[in-house]
Amino acid sequence: MQTVLDADGTICVPCMGTPLDCNTGTTSVLPCDDNPATINDMQTVLDCDGSVCVPCMGTAVDCGTGATSVLPCDDGNACTVNDMQTVLDADDTICVPCMGTPLDYNTGTTSILPCDDGNPATINDMQTVLDCDGSYACLVWVHP
Numbered sequence: 001m002q003t004v005l006d007a008d009g010t011i012c013v014p015c016m017g018t019p020l021d022c023n024t025g026t027t028s029v030l031p032c033d034d035n036p037a038t039i040n041d042m043q044t045v046l047d048c049d050g051s052v053c054v055p056c057m058g059t060a061v062d063c064g065t066g067a068t069s070v071l072p073c074d075d076g077n078a079c080t081v082n083d084m085q086t087v088l089d090a091d092d093t094i095c096v097p098c099m100g101t102p103l104d105y106n107t108g109t110t111s112i113l114p115c116d117d118g119n120p121a122t123i124n125d126m127q128t129v130l131d132c133d134g135s136y137a138c139l140v141w142v143h144p
Contacts, residue, residue, distance in 0.1 A: 022046055022053035032056035037090040039065060063088055063095035073098035079108065079132040108132055 003013035018024070025046050032043045038058030045052055059065070067089040075083045080100025087094055103109075109131040117125045127136050 020046065020048050022051070027053055034058065035090075037061055037066075061088065061090050063093065066090050068095055075100050079103045079130070081107075103130065103132055105130055 001016070002011055004010065005012055022044070025048050027044050028047055029042050029044050032041045034041050034056040037060060039061050041056050041058035043052055043056040044054035061067075063086070068086050069089055070084050070086050073083050073085040075098040077083075077100065080102055083098055083100035085094055085098040086096035105128060111129050111131055112126050113129050115125045115127040119125075129136060
């Protein structure tokens with residue numbers, strides 16, 4: 001609104017209106033990206049000048065909703081190989097803990113070592129040992 005002098009059209013009070021804000025003006029909800037740890041990010045802006053009314057935010061991602069990667073790791077177990085873990089790409093949260101494929105007597109390194117099976121009827125007793133942890137596979141007896 002402005003005030004004009006009727007006699008000659010002189011502007012007495014210049015044209016001005018009530019400024020629009022997020023409560024009085026039209027707004028739009030627009031996609032945005034505030035950080036990689038959220039999805040479906042949206043913000044509300046004032047249409048007349050693009051002012052942000054509601055800051056960019058989204059739904060936090062987790063191992064079920066976000067992108068993940070399977071990465072090599074070390075599970076600390078000498079009796080496993082091909083150790084891998086699954087992590088959330090957004091923040092490296094561990095989704096599936098580090099674990100490997102267990103070695104056994106067919107896949108791991110073994111040694112044949114002398115032993116005493118306690119049977120006096122056998123001599124030169126030998127056992128197969130899984131080298132990574134020293135577990136016994138079986139006893140092999142050599143009879144006299």
